[in-house]
Amino acid sequence: MSGAQTEPLPGAAAASASSHWGIVGGGMLGMTLALRLSEQGKRVTLIEAAPQVGGLASAWQLGDVTWDRHYHVTLLSDTALRKLLDELGLDEEIEWTETRTGVFAGGKLHSVSNTLELLRFPVLNTVNIARLGATILSAARRTDWQQLEQIPVADWLIRWSGKRAFERFWLPLLRSKLGEAYTQTSAAFIWSTIQRLYAARRSGMKREMFGSVRGGYARVLETFSHRLRDKGVRMLLDAPVSVVGPAPGGVEVSLRDGRQLQFDHVVVTAAAPAAARACQGLTEDEQTRLAGVCYLGIVCASVLLKRPLDGYYVTNLLDAGLPFTGVIEMSAMVHPRQFNGCGLVYLPRYLAPDDPFFEQSDDEVRRVFMQGLQRVYPSIGDADVLAFRVSRVRHVMPLPTIGYSTRLPPEDTSVAGLHLVNSAHIVNGTLNVNETVQLAERAAQRFAAWK
Ligand SMILES: Cc1cc2nc3c(=O)[nH]c(=O)nc-3n(C[C@H](O)[C@H](O)[C@H](O)COP(=O)(O)OP(=O)(O)OC[C@H]3O[C@@H](n4cnc5c(N)ncnc54)[C@H](O)[C@@H]3O)c2cc1C
Numbered sequence: 001m002s003g004a005q006t007e008p009l010p011g012a013a014a015a016s017a018s019s020h021w022g023i024v025g026g027g028m029l030g031m032t033l034a035l036r037l038s039e040q041g042k043r044v045t046l047i048e049a050a051p052q053v054g055g056l057a058s059a060w061q062l063g064d065v066t067w068d069r070h071y072h073v074t075l076l077s078d079t080a081l082r083k084l085l086d087e088l089g090l091d092e093e094i095e096w097t098e099t100r101t102g103v104f105a106g107g108k109l110h111s112v113s114n115t116l117e118l119l120r121f122p123v124l125n126t127v128n129i130a131r132l133g134a135t136i137l138s139a140a141r142r143t144d145w146q147q148l149e150q151i152p153v154a155d156w157l158i159r160w161s162g163k164r165a166f167e168r169f170w171l172p173l174l175r176s177k178l179g180e181a182y183t184q185t186s187a188a189f190i191w192s193t194i195q196r197l198y199a200a201r202r203s204g205m206k207r208e209m210f211g212s213v214r215g216g217y218a219r220v221l222e223t224f225s226h227r228l229r230d231k232g233v234r235m236l237l238d239a240p241v242s243v244v245g246p247a248p249g250g251v252e253v254s255l256r257d258g259r260q261l262q263f264d265h266v267v268v269t270a271a272a273p274a275a276a277r278a279c280q281g282l283t284e285d286e287q288t289r290l291a292g293v294c295y296l297g298i299v300c301a302s303v304l305l306k307r308p309l310d311g312y313y314v315t316n317l318l319d320a321g322l323p324f325t326g327v328i329e330m331s332a333m334v335h336p337r338q339f340n341g342c343g344l345v346y347l348p349r350y351l352a353p354d355d356p357f358f359e360q361s362d363d364e365v366r367r368v369f370m371q372g373l374q375r376v377y378p379s380i381g382d383a384d385v386l387a388f389r390v391s392r393v394r395h396v397m398p399l400p401t402i403g404y405s406t407r408l409p410p411e412d413t414s415v416a417g418l419h420l421v422n423s424a425h426i427v428n429g430t431l432n433v434n435e436t437v438q439l440a441e442r443a444a445q446r447f448a449a450w451k
Contacts, residue, residue: 027055102312
């Protein structure tokens with residue numbers, strides 16, 4: 001099919017024999033796929049609903065600081081992402097650091113950043129800690145994640161760690177990552193989380209470190225966008241797609257503003273509910289599989305403070321009644337000089353996509369979250385806040401529910417030329433950019449054979 005887009009593509013005449021691919025979604029997945037397909041000599045158009053690329057990894061302005069809308073770290077062992085950053089000339093720009101972890105329990109902050117501190121942690125006794133260690137080692141050594149996918153995560157952790165360690169250690173951690181959705185989640189979730197954290201040791205590195213490119217994802221995305229343009233990728237921003245459907249000899253994409261674009265192939269990278277809404281002509285089974293993916297949403301506040309907090313990158317919350325599921329202090333991981341000496345803190349609350357908390361105004365979220373932050377850090381008051389912004393995303397992370405890998409949506413659909421590749425296809429991993437990049441790399445290898 002010849003490209004029927006309204007504007008000519010850069011280099012279109014020279015490349016007229018190559019197939020034309022449309023990619024819906026300009027997050028890290030869509031961008032990586034666009035880069036690889038353009039390197040294969042395909043003509044590529046990247047279509048993004050938002051005015052900027054990056055999706056969940058995009059950046060925003062917070063007072064005088066531009067930083068990620070959601071907190072992001074890169075691990076030393078994130079090899080797929082680091083290879084991509086290296087190609088963009090940014091791997092050398094990562095600043096690495098060892099971080100500290102805190103726990104808020106019994107109205108106090110405790111450091112649990114090493115084994116000694118964990119042993120001293122008053123909430124767990126030595127038997128609990130020994131069983132915790134055995135649980136982590138067991139998960140780090142196992143390879144049979146399919147079996148773990150059949151067991152609820154709480155059952156598996158209680159079996160290995162005991163009830164007390166589950167309630168005092170694992171449950172707050174599960175809640176901090178999954179909210180109440182932990183009850184629907186399989187043990188494969190904790191397995192993949194531990195596998196990710198142990199990847200550095202397995203690959204021979206002595207320890208894991210956390211890092212971030214100087215300038216954050218704003219810098220990564222700007223450099224990546226330039227690279228895509230240099231490769232001739234056409235980028236349509238502020239262009240929400242309303243329909244993707246079969247057309248004679250290919251696939252047609254209708255934008256909300258009425259424009260229609262024709263492609264030989266279209267890859268939809270948006271989350272499963274958005275893909276289900278847009279894609280026409282799918283079979284009932286394909287629609288059922290898309291609808292069957294349960295998502296976790298997030299309300300996440302970015303708070304710029306006059307000064308950094310106590311230096312814990314993650315603080316897990318054991319005490320009940322706090323309005324958020326963890327405290328993430330980015331200025332404990334990234335040097336505060338990048339924030340003009342200020343503190344940057346994220347307050348995430350993971351919840352179900354239909355939770356009424358999504359409807360709360362920014363002012364209400366600020367009131368409730370600041371009350372919570374003052375419980376953890378009594379010296380912090382409203383006068384310390386330089387900027388406060390709230391991000392809301394209803395479909396962030398597909399939940400690894402029981403038997404998840406047997407119910408995946410198809411990657412190549414029954415509509416000729418229509419492909420779905422999104423975070424729902426991460427089966428034995430957690431949601432992170434390294435997995436996202438790997439997903440794009442695998443899809444690109446597969447698409448190499450499609451002319
Ligand atoms: C709170 C939080 C913390 C995180 N922390 C980390 C971390 O520390 N380390 C790490 O590696 N990863 C982290 N991640 C995960 C990381 O952000 C994701 O793995 C990655 O950004 C997913 O990219 P994606 O392209 O698959 O999806 P998305 O970023 O969701 O991109 C999908 C894109 O599709 C677009 N779209 C949707 N519908 C349409 C439509 N109809 N038309 C056109 N465009 C459409 C969206 O606007 C979006 O830009 C975190 C995520 C969150 C939310």
